[in-house]
Amino acid sequence: MAIGAVLFDCDGVLVDSEIVGLEDSAEFLRSNGFSWSPEDLIRLFTGKRDDLFRKGLMEGFAAVLGREPREAEKEALYEGLIEARRANRHKMKAVPGALETVKLVSELGIPLAVASSSKQVYLDSKIERYGFGPYVLPHVYSAEFVDHGKPAPDIFLHAAERLGVAPDSCIVIEDSPFGVEAGVAAGMEVWGFTGGGHCLEDHPMRLNQAGSSRIHATHSALQQDLVRVMEEQ
Incomplete structure (x- = not known):
């Protein structure tokens, strides 16, 4: 294929953030009656936008309580879980080699973008902190800022539109099955990435x-x- 653009997910592809605070998050949920393990959290939520994550979390909470949780209970659970992650944010690092990959794509003259489920303020912070901004x-x-989060294709179609390239000329680099589904739904070729610290033994199979x-x-x-594909064009 002729590569029109490369669209990178951020968390788990460029920044090794999905693993950060995972054990503490699972421990917090266990203290609130959940039986979810860190591995369960990865499989249930990695790659999902905040609204979809919160929806799934509250469905699980209702099952734990045996009733619909009250609003105050929902907020306490959500904020407690987020705080468990935030307390570990100093441990976050770039995925090894990620900056070199982004730099390579830029040097090859391929348009590129980051298309993520993260909120823009956190996304911008990661891009700046780890040196991806210039590329x-x-x-x-x-x-x-799109109607539907992954696994819907909206964010990838939005990125392609802003780059001015056809969706079917894009390669998406994704670490989560939900993200892969989003790229496929957008009509793009998707390459799975398993270099993040959260990737389990069956991760390649799930991405495939x-x-x-x-x-x-x-x-x-x-x-x-990427170099091989460019040489074959």
């Missing part, structure tokens, strides 16, 4: 089942594949 700005897009055409365990392997 991706201004094309950093949060799904909070969701529709990814290739799997890369490291950014080095991803870089080699």
Whole structure:
């Protein structure tokens, strides 16, 4: 295929944030009656926009309580869980090799964007903190500004439109099955990435089942594949 653009997810692809605070989050939920493990949280929620995450969380909470939780209970649970993650944010790092991949795509002359489920304020902070800005700005897009979050295709279609490229010429780099489904629904080729600290043993299989055409365990392997595809064009 001729690559019209590369669209990167952020969390778990560029920044190793999905693993941050995961154990503390599971422990907080256990203290509130949940039986979810860190692995359950990864499988249930990784890649989802905040509204979909909150919806699934509250459905689980209702099952724990055996009734619909009151608004005060919902807020206490949600804020407590978020705080468990925030308390660990100092541990967050860029995924090894991610900056080199973004730089390579830029040097190859391929348009690129970041298309993420994160809120824009957090997304912008990560892009700046880890040095991605010179290569991706201004094309950093949060799904909070489209109608539907992943696994709907909206954020990827929005990014392609802003770049001025056809969706079917885009390669999406995604670490979550929900993100892969979103890219496939957008009519794009999706390459799965399993180099994040949260990726489980069955992660490659789950990404393939969701529709990814290739799997890369490291950014080095991803870089080699991008160069190979460009040479074949």
